[in-house]
Amino acid sequence: MMELYYGSGACSFVPHAGLEAIKAATGEGFEPRAIKLHKGEQHSPEYLALNPLGLVPLLVVDGKPLSQILAICDFLDRRYPQAGLLPADPWQRAQAMSTFAWMNNTVHPTFTHIFRPGNFAEGEAAQAEVRRLATEKFRAALERIQRMAEKAAPFLLGDKLSFVDAYALVFLRWGGLVGIDPASLPGYKAYVERVAALPPVAAAMAREGINLETYRPK
Numbered sequence: 001m002m003e004l005y006y007g008s009g010a011c012s013f014v015p016h017a018g019l020e021a022i023k024a025a026t027g028e029g030f031e032p033r034a035i036k037l038h039k040g041e042q043h044s045p046e047y048l049a050l051n052p053l054g055l056v057p058l059l060v061v062d063g064k065p066l067s068q069i070l071a072i073c074d075f076l077d078r079r080y081p082q083a084g085l086l087p088a089d090p091w092q093r094a095q096a097m098s099t100f101a102w103m104n105n106t107v108h109p110t111f112t113h114i115f116r117p118g119n120f121a122e123g124e125a126a127q128a129e130v131r132r133l134a135t136e137k138f139r140a141a142l143e144r145i146q147r148m149a150e151k152a153a154p155f156l157l158g159d160k161l162s163f164v165d166a167y168a169l170v171f172l173r174w175g176g177l178v179g180i181d182p183a184s185l186p187g188y189k190a191y192v193e194r195v196a197a198l199p200p201v202a203a204a205m206a207r208e209g210i211n212l213e214t215y216r217p218k
């Protein structure tokens with residue numbers, strides 16, 4: 001039995017969409033377990049006993065926990081290769097992992113600097129500076145993803161949905177929350193709309209109660 005601990009709109013959407021794609025391709029289901037991050041449920045003693053990092057996502061497989069998006073998604077792909085969420089060819093797979101790792105270790109933490117500047121600097125002026133610089137870097141990363149998407153249409157790795165498409169969707173939503181207008185990234189926006197229209201992705205979005213309309217001008 002597989003259980004996925006996720007937070008609405010968080011990076012846990014990546015394995016969440018993947019698990020829906022696996023369900024569609026193989027019939028293998030999972031138990032979704034919502035964690036309310038804004039209420040701090042990730043810090044509850046019950047959750048910390050499962051994941052001492054206090055973060056989502058967490059995949060629990062037959063009672064055994066697995067954390068970290070890359071590890072979870074690599075496991076899911078190796079167990080359910082029929083879903084085609086990562087390439088089988090070693091070189092293409094390595095290229096996909098290169099993009100996936102960059103998203104996870106660079107783009108994602110850059111956003112964290114915008115969203116939680118207090119984790120990185122003390123004082124209002126210093127935090128405003130962290131936020132400003134991180135927003136520039138995050139925007140540049142989104143532009144890079146846009147170029148990749150324009151080259152590789154319809155999806156980032158070609159014909160099929162991959163975990164990296166779900167991550168790209170998360171980033172565009174997050175960008176909207178911090179004042180990056182998706183209309184200023186038309187190639188990215190059109191690509192993410194294609195991703196969101198896929199039934200497994202739409203199912204995960206519906207469960208999380210999220211949509212693509214996050215943009216708030218700053």
Ligand SMILES: N[C@@H](CCC(=O)N[C@@H](CS)C(=O)NCC(=O)O)C(=O)O
Nearest residue numbers: 010011042054055056057068069070
């Ligand atoms: N490197 C981790 C990042 C996980 C992460 O940053 N999760 C965020 C949501 S996007 C979280 O749980 N934040 C809750 C908190 O910081 O309290 C992974 O790949 O799983």
